[in-house]
Amino acid sequence: MKTNLKKAALMVTGVLLGGSVFAQTNDAGSGDAIKPFSGAGAYNTWSIGINGGLPSLNLLTGGHNGFNHWQPTAGYGLSIRDQVVHSFGISLDYNGGMVKGDVSGSLPYVTNNLGNRYTAFSTKFNQVSLNGVLNVATVDYLRRKNAVQFYLNGGLGVVYYTPTVTGYNGGDFPTTASSSFKSSALVMPIGGGVKFRLSDAVALNFGYTENFIDANSFNGVSQYPKTSHYSYGYGGLEFSLGAKSKPSLQWSNPIVGIQNEYMTEERRLQNQIDAQKAANDKLRSDLDATNANLAKFTTDSDGDGVPDFFDKCPGTPAGVKVDGAGCPLPVAEAPKPDVKVYVTEEDRKVVRDAIKNLEFDFGKATIRAHSYASLERVANLLVNKNFSLKLAGHTDNVGSNDANLRLSKDRAESVKSFLVSKGANPSRIEATGYGETQPIATNKTAKGRQANRRVEFTLF
Structure with missing residues (x-):
């Protein structure tokens, strides 16, 4: 042996x-x-x-x-x-x-x-x-x-x-x-x-x-x-x-x-620096233009609160309410009584289907194409019944806190943009990101982390 x-x-x-x-x-x-x-x-x-x-x-x-x-x-x-x-x-x-x-x-x-x-x-x-x-x-x-x-x-x-x-x-x-x-x-x-x-x-x-x-x-x-x-x-x-x-x-x-991770982060930081530099240059140019034209923006001859430079209806009588262009506002109609619309189980099913089918590209806020159909049904629901919707984005704990918070917010905003593009009222949609702060499962397993990567829909 x-x-x-x-x-x-x-x-x-x-x-x-x-x-x-x-x-x-x-x-x-x-x-x-x-x-x-x-x-x-x-x-x-x-x-x-x-x-x-x-x-x-x-x-x-x-x-x-x-x-x-x-x-x-x-x-x-x-x-x-x-x-x-x-x-x-x-x-x-x-x-x-x-x-x-x-x-x-x-x-x-x-x-x-x-x-x-x-x-x-x-x-x-x-x-x-x-x-x-x-x-x-x-x-x-x-x-x-x-x-x-x-x-x-x-x-x-x-x-x-x-x-x-x-x-x-x-x-x-x-x-x-x-x-x-x-x-x-x-x-x-x-x-x-x-x-x-x-x-x-x-x-x-x-x-x-x-x-x-x-x-x-x-x-x-x-x-x-x-x-x-x-x-x-x-x-x-x-x-x-x-x-x-x-x-x-x-x-x-x-x-x-x-x-690849190093190069991606390097490009992201460089783009951020370039964007901030462009924003600073624009602010400086706007400030110079504002200082040069400040005098003509302050005169209000008819006293309606709109400077003459912007006033499209000069000589408005005193006490008349005007819009941002200095023109009289139309007389408001009597408010119509609110019609109450209730959330049904069928409405909740539409929302649950949208949550179930919602997927994004890895590490991005881009919605995958197979999620569009169920999101369109949510948009139709918001348009037809004038519902309000709260979107809450969540992530697992992989990555930094700031990156996860930013990604969860971007994903919620991406869903809101899609719904608005289909006719939903943007004022009735709230998009919020919570990052990794509200897990519903353990982050110690792949299955738990997958459950924590989600966007919650609240219809009311």
Whole structure:
């Protein structure tokens, strides 16, 4: 077992050095839009893989196998993996197939520790193991997109195997024609490989695993104290699970996310500075013009409170009420009695549907198009029944307090603007933002934060 562990350590070191030397070629998406420290909920972390390959006792490391002629056989596998962080995941793996071999050349048979002789074997096996998967060189500092990924894997599991051996029927120690038995043992798989990203959801996977077995009869011939191990070289496909709107965590480049956030904030601050400078220049120009023309704006010949410069009806008799242009106001009609309109359950359903369907672009106050229809029904309700509406915007606690307060206010104002554009009375709509101050669920989970990102409608 010590010899096998030494070989495994050398193999792991070789794959690690290989993964560090080769540069990645990045030409696919990597979740650039995700803000840093958004948590695993912002990514797709689960994936499922299938593979096929060649299991062997002689392919690379050989093991203690005395059968010197390997016969190619088929193997297959299935894996389910959760990417815990960018560089590390946990995988539940299943492998099955058959390993075959015989003797040729100058070695006519294999002898076990009891003196029995054998000429060939075939072993059927099924293996289940839990493995850690370490992604090597997952961040590309030369390009923005990740497309190639090297990895190491290792873990622990159980292998169930049924070896069948063919006896040697000549010489001094003849044996039976064939014999078989069933057994199981602990197994330690160690290996590595490389993945090629084909699309947002599919990757091509090539790998090699050496499986060290805590037993000495995997090939049906006990050669105690030596222990058994077999290799598995494979190729297959890996499919990412989850929403199409989320990037895969294992392919994302966190450096790009940090850069994008910095550049976005830099542009926002520069735009704010430019806007403030333009506003200051305009104020200065307006003040100069006001001081230059102050005299002609103060004369009021008819005493109606409107300076002559703006008075379109000069000479208004004293005591007559005038409008802003200096013209007499029309006589007001007698007020009409108010007609009471009540909020019905159907009206409340229209509002609930609008809240349910309301969605914004990520981190913005832009209403998504599929929300328009339910908002138009709310606008029709406000127009037809002359209701009043209060809009209250809320966010989760991700980001600064000022940014969250501003975003919640902007989203409420965006809904108000849409309703006004459809004919609603702006004086009957109040839009307020509360930021992260009024959560309705915990901000410690992705589901709770999603519930806290909302705009509440109050109809009265």
